[in-house]
Amino acid sequence: MRTNNICYIASAGAGKTTKVVSDAINKANNNSLKKIAIITYTQNNQAHIRTKLENQNMAHKIIVMGWFEFLLKHWIMPFKTTVFPQLINTHLGISPVEGKSGLMRTSNGKTFVTYKKDDFRKKYITPDGNKVYSDKLSELANEVYQRNKLEIIDRLNSIFGYLYFDECQDFVGFDYEIIKLLLTKTDITCVFAGDPRQHTYSTHTTSKYTKYTGDIASFIQENINKRKIYVTIDITTLVESYRCPMCICDFASLVMPQYPKMKSHKTEDSIEEHCMLVRSCDVERYVNQFNPVALIWDSKAMKNVHTSIKQIYNMGAVKGLDFPHIIVYPTSGMLKWIKNISGELADTTRAKLYVAVTRAEISTGIVVPDDYYLPLDSILKFWESKKD
Structure with a gap:
């Protein structure tokens, strides 16, 4: 039974990023032979984590990367020719997408998909052939995995000893498929930290797993820990702000x-x-x-x-x-x-x-507004300046 994977559900200000960074530093100081990475979605949080590591002179020992970078660099790029043989000499980038890519709207307001089901090139790759649509990155990573299961897992196991995921409430849709693979197929210790109450961003727009949007703990309990405990859900360590x-x-x-x-x-x-x-x-x-x-x-x-x-x-x-x-x-x-x-x-x-x-x-x-009123039992009160 694996219990070394853990998911911290935190309150605002409880120090989840500090916890992630300090745990990663502790592992790095114990002379881990494999790489340690901290992965998070937003660029602001990546910069925040790098600053914390620099302040402790540990930036050279721990990798900080975005979720999209992780998917592109460690899932898609090494095996891209198994899906796109013609892109053998192409270094793929990322095309940021708001909403869903591959949709067109008719004059009467209806939308339709612009690619056929098996047209992976048009579904995942921009017309210039150089970028992956950001809303399809985790789906493409899963597609690549289906064709290279052992190779991808062996490669990840050989590189990483620990993966830390901060602000994990940002994960949605096919992201959960990648997380499930990491937890059930690899030997990598995975640590997640997030506050589902702070789900103001999503990595992409999706109709998959909408039940679990912003709620990684429920996804883990209902889809990963069903027959075997792969992840410990911790709701007590980071409860105090x-x-x-x-x-x-x-x-x-x-x-x-x-x-x-x-x-x-x-x-x-x-x-x-x-x-x-x-x-x-x-x-x-x-x-x-x-x-x-x-x-x-x-x-x-x-x-x-x-x-x-x-x-x-x-x-x-x-x-x-x-x-x-x-x-x-x-x-x-x-x-x-x-x-x-x-x-x-x-x-x-x-x-x-x-x-x-x-x-x-x-x-x-x-x-x-000045004329705003509250019920008598409201927890909130009006501020009044002190008299001079």
């Missing part, structure tokens, strides 16, 4: 009530700690007092941001970042939900609100 005070954890837990309540590792010793609503008429005073970073839905919301705020980020782009004070400019859907915590909220909107409010180390302010 080292970033957020309890007042922020309490509200964040309401945003994602289907998961265990967040806990704070911090002792509340700062009078500035709060998670409160800020009326529009009070925003200027709030900004002057706390100098917060603003979090908005997208560039269209820039017009609403107080002019003296110097740092502004999109809510979906701040995973892994933290700031002393933040101020959130919520969408209309978020404002409606805050009035009725048990009400409906779109999954993506809910995830971005969770990410936004948990970026703060000390205080979170949420901007609301």
Whole structure:
């Protein structure tokens, strides 16, 4: 029974990236004869991990790569001619795709696939023959595996001793097939870390395994650990947030009530700690007092941001970042939900609100209209500036 593979399900600010990096460094310091790699989807997180490794003078011992790079370099490229013999002298790149590639839309709004089922060249490769569509990378990697099963597994086993996957809630669709192969076919120890509540990105658009979107733990339990335990699911090690005070954890837990309540590792010793609503008429005073970073839905919301705020980020782009004070400019859907915590909220909107409010180390302010009202039993209160 294999129990060396592990999947950490974390809370925001619980230190999952720190855990991944420190574990990888520990293995590297124990003179591992095979390579150790940390793999994650977004470029921001790759840069964040590299900085952590450089700060500990370990960047030369541990490989950091993107998920797409891992698929292209270690699954597709070495065996590409078994699917595309004509590309023997071609070094394939990646063609970024938003949505699904290979679709065309008719004048009446219907879509159709532009390639035949067995036309792999047109399905996976751009017309110039030099790039793989990003939304098809993991599917192509699986196709290549079906033709080179022993060769791919032997090659991976000979290269890697440990693979660490950070922000694993970003995996979807055919990514899960690759993960399943790594866990059940190779001798590589795999460590995953993620927070399903922070599923603001997906590696690609897909209709496969939509039940498990952002929820790798459920996929593992229902599709990998059915007859034999290949992976230990750990929901206790990274449960406490080292970033957020309890007042922020309490509200964040309401945003994602289907998961265990967040806990704070911090002792509340700062009078500035709060998670409160800020009326529009009070925003200027709030900004002057706390100098917060603003979090908005997208560039269209820039017009609403107080002019003296110097740092502004999109809510979906701040995973892994933290700031002393933040101020959130919520969408209309978020404002409606805050009035009725048990009400409906779109999954993506809910995830971005969770990410936004948990970026703060000390205080979170949420901007609301002047005439905004709350039920008497609301966990949130209105911020009021102190009188001079």
